[in-house]
Amino acid sequence: MNLKPNTNLSSLYRTMRRIRTFEERVGELFIRGQSAGSMLHLSIGEESSAAGVCAVMKPQDTFTTHHRGHGIFLARGADPKRMMAEIGGKETGYCHGKGGSMHIADMALGHLGANAIVGGGIPAVVGAGLSSKRLKQDSVSVAFFGDGAMQQGILYESMNMAALWDLPVLFVCINNQYGMGTRIDQATRNTAFDQRAKAFGLNGTVVNGLDVEEVQAAARWLMDEARNGKPGFLSVEVYRFFGHARMDKSPYRDEAEELEGRKKDPVLFARNKLIETGLETEPALDETDRTIAAEMDATIDFTVESKAPQLNTMFRDVYAVGEPEPEPVRTRIDRVLAREDV
Amino acid sequence: MAAMTYRDALRQALDDAMKEDQSIVVMGEEVGRYGGAYGVTKDLIKTHGPERLIDTPISEPAIIGAAVGAAMTGLRPIAELMYIDFLGMTMDQLANQAAKIRYMFGGQIGVPMVLRTQGGTGRSAGAQHSQSLEGWVMHTPGLRLAMPATVQDAYHLLRQSLTKPDPVVFIEHKALYTRKEEVDLTSEPLPWGKAAVRREGGDLVIVTYSRQVIYALEAAQKLAAKGIEATVIDLRTLNPLDFDTVRQHVERVGKAMVVSEGVMTSGVAAELAARISEECFDFLEQPVVRVAGEDIPISVSQELESGSVPSTSLIAEVAEKMLS
Numbered sequence A: 001m002n003l004k005p006n007t008n009l010s011s012l013y014r015t016m017r018r019i020r021t022f023e024e025r026v027g028e029l030f031i032r033g034q035s036a037g038s039m040l041h042l043s044i045g046e047e048s049s050a051a052g053v054c055a056v057m058k059p060q061d062t063f064t065t066h067h068r069g070h071g072i073f074l075a076r077g078a079d080p081k082r083m084m085a086e087i088g089g090k091e092t093g094y095c096h097g098k099g100g101s102m103h104i105a106d107m108a109l110g111h112l113g114a115n116a117i118v119g120g121g122i123p124a125v126v127g128a129g130l131s132s133k134r135l136k137q138d139s140v141s142v143a144f145f146g147d148g149a150m151q152q153g154i155l156y157e158s159m160n161m162a163a164l165w166d167l168p169v170l171f172v173c174i175n176n177q178y179g180m181g182t183r184i185d186q187a188t189r190n191t192a193f194d195q196r197a198k199a200f201g202l203n204g205t206v207v208n209g210l211d212v213e214e215v216q217a218a219a220r221w222l223m224d225e226a227r228n229g230k231p232g233f234l235s236v237e238v239y240r241f242f243g244h245a246r247m248d249k250s251p252y253r254d255e256a257e258e259l260e261g262r263k264k265d266p267v268l269f270a271r272n273k274l275i276e277t278g279l280e281t282e283p284a285l286d287e288t289d290r291t292i293a294a295e296m297d298a299t300i301d302f303t304v305e306s307k308a309p310q311l312n313t314m315f316r317d318v319y320a321v322g323e324p325e326p327e328p329v330r331t332r333i334d335r336v337l338a339r340e341d342v
Numbered sequence B: 001m002a003a004m005t006y007r008d009a010l011r012q013a014l015d016d017a018m019k020e021d022q023s024i025v026v027m028g029e030e031v032g033r034y035g036g037a038y039g040v041t042k043d044l045i046k047t048h049g050p051e052r053l054i055d056t057p058i059s060e061p062a063i064i065g066a067a068v069g070a071a072m073t074g075l076r077p078i079a080e081l082m083y084i085d086f087l088g089m090t091m092d093q094l095a096n097q098a099a100k101i102r103y104m105f106g107g108q109i110g111v112p113m114v115l116r117t118q119g120g121t122g123r124s125a126g127a128q129h130s131q132s133l134e135g136w137v138m139h140t141p142g143l144r145l146a147m148p149a150t151v152q153d154a155y156h157l158l159r160q161s162l163t164k165p166d167p168v169v170f171i172e173h174k175a176l177y178t179r180k181e182e183v184d185l186t187s188e189p190l191p192w193g194k195a196a197v198r199r200e201g202g203d204l205v206i207v208t209y210s211r212q213v214i215y216a217l218e219a220a221q222k223l224a225a226k227g228i229e230a231t232v233i234d235l236r237t238l239n240p241l242d243f244d245t246v247r248q249h250v251e252r253v254g255k256a257m258v259v260s261e262g263v264m265t266s267g268v269a270a271e272l273a274a275r276i277s278e279e280c281f282d283f284l285e286q287p288v289v290r291v292a293g294e295d296i297p298i299s300v301s302q303e304l305e306s307g308s309v310p311s312t313s314l315i316a317e318v319a320e321k322m323l324s
């Protein structure tokens, strides 16, 4: 078995397959009642955006994501075990069970944080761009968000500043056609999102997310430009294969639409392309898939075996280590009740 | 009498009010076709149409701001914030605009809108979807604040909110939506701004609101088994605040605990404790005790989440200590 990518597309395929399999395991974790809550947003169908953009990022680059960010973090090189454990609210997770699926982060990989506020993570990349420029870090900061965030005013304040200050920043909209049950044309009159970016003086383009290599090419151009101080915007057109979150059965769209939408499958497309062009054989890809499945199965075992965080860790990390910690309510109550003249 | 959920009572209130008052519109994310993230507006679009159940883009400041403008010009909007945590984005429109317009403009005009939202812990929803931010609202003059604990109140307080001349922030608790109780919606409601004494006892007064009322009543039952009788006061509205009822019972009993899911420092519990200490000082046998949320963000881990806010057992434990 040879897991070493022999071509660019093979490598992108592996990244995408790992994302898809990981997300399938997240669903399993939920069904087994081992996830912390039901607010789990799967990125199945959008793997090309994560794989294509992260493939052209450099180690020093930073990024923020929205609430559907598992795939982006994995594409950036996250450890799927620690990711899954965080999704399960366990102490072995990236944020020791405090953040969960929607608040995962890892400064070592430049992940400045996932966000449960639609648009909440966008302006931070402007600040990261400012740092990069002032401190000569040669890094680009990338904001990943959904089409829903295209209707948040803060995006436009951020784009304007990025352009005004010539910052190394890239805004990436993963347009999966829906924000919860609202189809994109029910949320805005003009869905040509690149026009908005261009109006603020950014480079902007829209790419079909079916072919991960196209996503990668568009991202490469925008990243190169951004690194030289011309911020950019990329909209990747994909389809959200499943419900908004685990509990959502998408009653607002019909099955015919879903079946059609799921034909736009970037993982399958890359697989077929690899076989058709002779870069990989079907048995070899099957073997790759099996290896990945085993890797992702192990993330569930790891999560189930991991411990919940100790109760007293709740007071840690509200402030910096060594600074005064919040005083527990019980301690305060006990002091009140211990008064001698009571 | 019929059994009904908190969610259905809210929906019924919206439905009935919208039938009576054509100026009411509901605007917010997923309130129409989807029926609300927690199902409160389910199917209302079928009865009242998309012109009155207005699905909005994800643009919270503009949703609240547009409701302010609509309220000033003839409509009675209900703006829905899917999670109270999004107040962080909309605080200008709520606190600088809605709350101050009547005053700044010398009483020329009011802002008769309702901001419907939900808060609290209980779903492992994490730090940005689990907060109890009623303290921010109560700290802002010009806003009214209702927080129903019971199914009956879910209905009546919402109906009453929709008759008020000033902006009302109406905060539901996400863990109460599926709660079922016997209700009679045709019965005469308690007046707006009046607290409800849910239980009477002579050993201790527990003052609280929203889900903590349920916990306090459960705790009171446990305590009763040990011979401790607690009075439980459900404030129902935090603005206006029915302090007369609180005072009357604290003066009678001499011991008071206040319970809030919001963080302890500078929150609703702090305000209530201060007020009881100031106004009932001569009647208190011991200091008022606050049982409130820890001064920390809410974790997604279930253990940390439930461990950081008051519970039935914590209330009972503290009450026992107060009486020992």
Ligand SMILES: Cc1ncc(C[n+]2csc(CCOP(=O)(O)OP(=O)(O)O)c2C)c(N)n1
Binding pocket: A041, A066, A067, A068, A116, A117, A118, A119, A145, A146, A147, A148, A149, A150, A176, A178, A179, A180, A240, A244, B029, B058, B060, B082, B086, B089
């Ligand atoms: C400020 C804010 N408003 C609303 C929500 C509730 N919400 C969570 S995800 C979502 C839809 C987001 O759609 P989109 O940005 O397209 O991302 P997708 O879920 O499609 O990946 C909404 C409305 C939120 N989390 N934050």
Ligand SMILES: [Mg+2]
Binding pocket: A146, A147, A148, A174, A175, A176, A177, A178, A179, A180
């Ligand atoms: Mg979307």
